[in-house]
Amino acid sequence: MLDNPTGRLDADNELQPDACLRLEDWAGGQSRISEDDYLEGAPALIVAVAASRVSYNLHDKMQVYRRNRVQEYLVWRVLDNAFDWFVLDEGTYVQLSIAASKAQKLINSANSP
Template structure:
């Protein structure tokens, strides 16, 4: 007689859940990315091994972000050889990964490949814009020092609640110094000729005037020479 013996199934392995990211955690970039990818509904950044969790995005931040991105986007997308990205994951060194609100860079074939296999940006962009509301002190301290160490050539911080414009330029000693507006209150980028920004129009949401000033900058011989040089490189 044949006996049918039931063999019990092996016990199910409990699925291991990754610990959530918390502000102040000390993590390697690899571990940060592993946890971050399991939390698609949050924004977090890693600066020199320390995790920073972003606050909820309120309307003023979002609105001024949109205006700034449109302003810079017109310049970048009108200039072959330049690229722009919004909230891209940017790896800086072995222990930092941030998501700048907006960044732009010169896209040269001889340049280090700009993105990893995971589609993260790895080359340091020339220009970064941060729209700072509750994060103002963070953007003007921790992030600013990180960007300086990794040679981001120009850094623009727009503080929403104070409605202040902080534009910094990397000097020959790899230190940030303020880039000041001209007598008419217009900022002129040192690395992107013709890129002009009038802070009063921006904070008043006067898009027509902001665009007019930008277009005037892009009609200058300096801009034409820069655009032509990009095509030759």
């Protein structure tokens, strides 16, 4: 468990995800915990809950995560009542429509009276 959710992806980019999954080296992970308790390198999965600045989450942040080889990126767009799930495939994010549509059903059922 990280005490500090801030991570360093590279020399120019830090992250503060709403949630992330870090794998150990032996499990294929690309990140480590630094001596000053920061996550360094790309976690396997990043989750963002976006109420605003959606274009930032789906464009700028996504490109940084892609360049740093974050394997999966999930964005819950609260105001749009939508869920986007991306998986890195040969250096490009591919949106998982089936997983996203199942997540969308969960979001819709949680928001219904």
